Structures are given as structure tokens and as C-alpha cells.
Amino acid sequence: MTARSPQRVAIAGAGLLGRLLAAQLARAGCEVQVFDPAADPLARGAAGWTAAGMLSPVAELECADEHVFALGLRSLALWPGIVQALGRPVDLRFHGSLLLAHRGDEGAARRVVDLLAAKAPSGHAPQVLDGAGLRELEPEVQRLPNAWLLPGEGQIDTVQAMQALAETAAEAGARFHWGSTVVAAGAGHLQLEGGRRIEADHVFDVRGTGARPQLPVRGVRGEILHLHAPGLRLQRPLRLLHPRHRVYIVPRPGDRILVGASEIESEDRSPISVRSTVELLTAAHSVLPALAEARVVHTETNLRPALPDNLPSLHVEPGLTRINGLFRHGWLIGPALVEQALSSSMPTP
Template identity: 45%
Template sequence: MPLSPSSFAILGAGLMGRLLAVELARQGHRVDIHDAGSPAAEGSAATVAAAMLAPLAESAITEPGVVRMGHHALARWPQLLAPLAEPVFFQQAGTLIVWHRQDTAEAQRLTRQLEANQHTVPELPRLEKLDSDGLAQAEPTLAHRFAQGLYLSGEGQLDNRQLLAALVVEMQRLGVRAHWHSPQSPDTFSPGAPGQPDWVLDCRGLGAKSQWSALRGVRGEVVRIHAPDVTLQRPTRLVHPRYPIYIAPKQDHLFVIGATEIESDDLSPASVRSTLELLSAAYAVHPGFAEGRILELATQCRPTLPDNLPAIRQTQPGVLEINGLYRHGFMIAPAMLDVTLEVLNTGQSQLSQRFDLALNLAPATVPATSAAALA
């Protein structure tokens, strides 16, 4: 049964907070969103991301449930982007994986792993093995640079910063009341009490660590380069035993390049060593990066739970906490959105079972004041 008109306080205006604010406001609910930062989302992991939608490629380092969430997102993102007033770059041209000859053994191991994962999640498109001619046809700019590759059809990407900005515009258009530079915690609210929201949705990522002590930060480092001499047509990954990288081409020869994962919540600038490795690997994929211009070298920490899997939990009636998206934020956010909406509408979620998502709900999932409205 659809959720009756309610009021929501959303804590954290990163990717999940903005998606929830827009969808709930579109359904006719009153929404207030609170964030410690500004509309630029400078404190959000979503700002420093390649925003790749690559469930099969990511299956090498995550569980089948997350892979299914990523497959779900490939169909959902176009639906979520279509109503936005501002354009957002979205591409679904697949993923290319390449390697140098000395890394063939590592590439063969990865290929076997991806093929096994396709049997586990059969709805995924099958990978295609490319020889040098097939590689040249799929990505002409890499012709004669690599002898072999893998093509993962159907995978995609979007522009993370365009999306975050478009969601702010949409929140304004839909009447969401945004409270910037206004950090809040669930303890500030009493859901269901007079003058209080019916629901509090905590999407603060690492900002929720005082409430969710198991959270930890996993540091990532990303470089944004403008390289007019490089014309990659789709996200490309380089197999390497020490520093595998991804290169995500955005619009106007802008490339987002990343690789590193460090078990740390350190937000200091990138080290010289990791920067050299990142740029050297990018140059090894395409020497045109040598003449590119470094626009930004950014670091950020992704909110991660002990099992590296996302979770939704309810600590008290009327309070839902959505967290632990790790490195898969854009790939799984639509699935997390849809599960959250199911919980709000029905008190449970069938989708969460399909995604093997940890869903820990308190016995009373509906605030006392809104129970009658939902009956």
C-alpha cells in the first residue's frame, strides 16, 4: 500500500540522501534534508568517484547480492535521470579490460573468475574475449597497444558531479527544504511526536560513525585529467598485480582515473608514490595522457562496514539508517533506494532478499502517529 503523505528528515545530502529526498518529494511527502556541508557535497564520497556501473567487473571483489544490485541499477538509472531538469551524462557502452603481456597470468585468473561469476548471476551479459583485431574494433585508440582484452557489454557510467548538482536543482523544484552547514544526528529528533518528522533517514556515511560504530573509512585517490589526445569511448580497466587502474572517460575529454584502496580514514593529500603509480599506469594504457592536464587530485574515504557490504537498519521506530555503500555507491544506490522505499511503504522488502541485503528492522517499523494512516 502506498505510503500516506508523511514528513521526513533526511540526514546527509550525499548521493543516497539526495536520491531519497527527490523520490519522496516527488511522491508528495514533506522533506527536510540536513547536511554538514554545502550543495557542492565537498564532504561526500560521491564527489570523488568515477561513478561506474559495472556489476560484472566488480564481481571480482564483491558478493553476488551486490552484483545483482548493480544489474538492477543499469535499468533504474535511466528512469531516475529522465525526470531531472538538468542533463546528466549517462553512458551504457560496456567496460573494456586490457592487460600487458607480462600480466597475462593475472588476466587469465580474472577471466576465469568473471566467467564463474556469470554462472552465479546468470542475468548478467556474457563477457566477450577480444583478440588484437577485436580490440582495435571495439576501441580504435588502443589498436596495436594491447594484444588481448575483455569486453563486458551492457555496463555503464554516469557523471557523478553533474548528477549531484542536478539533484540539488530537483530538490529545489520539488520544494525540499535543504539545511546546509547544519549537521544533525538522529538523537536530535523524536519521530512521530508533535512538531517532529514522521521519519528520520540517516544517510550520513562516515558521519554516522558515532551511531554505527562498526563503520570504517576506506581511502581512495582519484585524479581528474583533461586529455584532448585521448579518445577512449568507454570505461577501461588495466589488469595489474600491484596497481590495477580504471579510466572513466566523461564528456569533453575529461577522464577520471583511480586505483588505490587504503584501509584508512586519512583524508590528507595523495602521496607521491601512489600518484606516480596512478599516472604511470594511465600513461601505459595511452601515452596521450602525457600531454593531458591534471585538473584535480582528490582523496576521500568510502563508508564501509566490516563485511564490505551495504546494510539498512532500524534502531528505533521511525529511524532508518542506510550505510556501508563502500566503493559501489553509484552502482548500488538505485537498489538501496528501492529497498528503502519498499520498507517505508510496507515495513518489509522483497527486493532485499533478492540482493542478500542486510535488513535489520525493529519490531515496530512505523512511528505511532503514522500507523493509522498506513493501515
């Protein structure tokens, strides 16, 4: 009997979703090709590079629905296995996250916490922390009158993960075609800029904003600051609840702290504005006074891919799967969406 040939898979886009798909499909024995306009694996065009990597399904219920929450919970269960299979250092923590509010913002903060408690299933509601409880978890956080713990939530170092996913996929046999822009994706084929056509048994279109005009996706600008704060002991992400904007502070290895993130309805990719810088750093310093001597070492802006309803979309038809619109939830829900896509679109290699 003749052995069946490997499934030929073409992936349009090498952001987080494209790398997750490439790594899993290549390890499963598929013949995988990935096409992306970026110059190389470390070019930071994809939104996944810029994200802080918070894995916070409960916190996101403020602006997301129960479907995103369910995908987030599933992804929390999937991430440890994904990281273990990479065989490379990727910082992944599940120490929970904190919601914080200043005294003058107590009313607005409690409305958010009440909303989360109402939408979250039993066992996932925010837990009130008194001053002693807050100091025990994060001694360097300013003594704020309003604090809540979201247990079980986590974070991942997005830069380490993006690098490791591409390296693992390539080692498993996936071929990455950098500097290759896909202008159209259809069942069983990709059309590249310049006219070249790629044939495949199955196509995955995960181009984010690059999927236009085939999808009504828009980019939502986000801005983030990278700080170096030697000696600052922060174990988990912090979210400052404010009536006008949300600020998060996320620790990373090597005495690094991320502060973000603005959410602006614009596709401007220019550097971070003075206004955003002042607002983000002022808010962060009000929570962590020790940041006064931190150094701003890097800033980034990028575009989150969003559909008109701000919800993720997974579309499967013979020969073609499209995943898009992950908006601000890419690292939170990406693994679960990839799992669903593979289970519904791919035969066993």
C-alpha cells in the same frame, strides 16, 4: 473528509543516497528536510562527488558478492528513468567497459576473468577481444595481448548527477539545511549538534562515516586524478588488471579523463601522495599513450564508507531506515537500495 497531512521525512546526510531519497520523496508529496554538515550543495565532502561513476556489476564481482551484483543490475535498469526525471544534462552511457592486461600480467588477469565468468550469471560473462576487436572499440588504446569486453556496463557523470539531484529535490519542495551536523538518528527524530531535536514521521540515516558511533563504519581512502586530454577519443571505462593494484580510466564530457583509484585503509583526507600519482599515471599511460600530453587539472581524495564486512546494510524499523556501508559501490547500487528502502519503510504519501 479531511485530507491526510503529508508524511514528514527527515534525512540525515546529503550525499548520493540522501539526494536520491530527497528527490523521490519530495516529488511523491512528502514534506522533506535534509540535514548535512557541508557548507552548501556544491561542497564536495560526500564520497559520491569523488567517485568515477562506473556502473560495473560484473567487474565488481572480483571483490563483491552476488547480492551487490543483483543490486547493481537493478540499478542499471533504474538509472535511465532517474536521469530522465531530473530534466537536466547528466552524462549517462551504457557502452560496456573493457578489462585489459599487459603480457607479463596475463596469469593474474586470467584468474580474475575466470572468477568473473564463474560468478556472473549466464549472459554476463566477459567476452574475449582480439586485436582487431579492441581497435574497433577503442582505436587509441595500446595494442595489448589481453582484452575483454563487459557488455551492458555503464558510467554516469557523478558531478552532474549530484548537482541535478539536489536542484530537482529543492524544486520539488525539499528543504536542505546545510551546515547542520546530525549527531544521532532515532525512530522519528534526529539530534543535531548543539542540541536541537527534529521530529519526523520517518527518518532516513544515510550519513556514511558520519553515522559513527551508532554504526561501526570506517572510512577507506581513495585517490583520483582528473586529466584534460583534448582530442582523445575514449568511449568507455578501461580497467587495467595488475597483480598489485587495479587502475581504471574513465572518459567524461569536455575532453576529461579520470584516473583512479587507490584503496587505502586509512582515514587520511590529505592530498594525493606522490606514490599514488606516479603509479596511477604510469599505468594509465601504458594503456593510452596519448595521455602523455594530457594535463593534470585536479586531484581529489575522499573516504568510502565501509562496514566491517565491506557489504552494504539496509536496516528498517518503524520510523527509521538506515542505509550505509556502500563502500566502493555507491553509484552502482544506490538506486536499488533506495528503491528497497522506500518500498519497505514508507506508506504511500
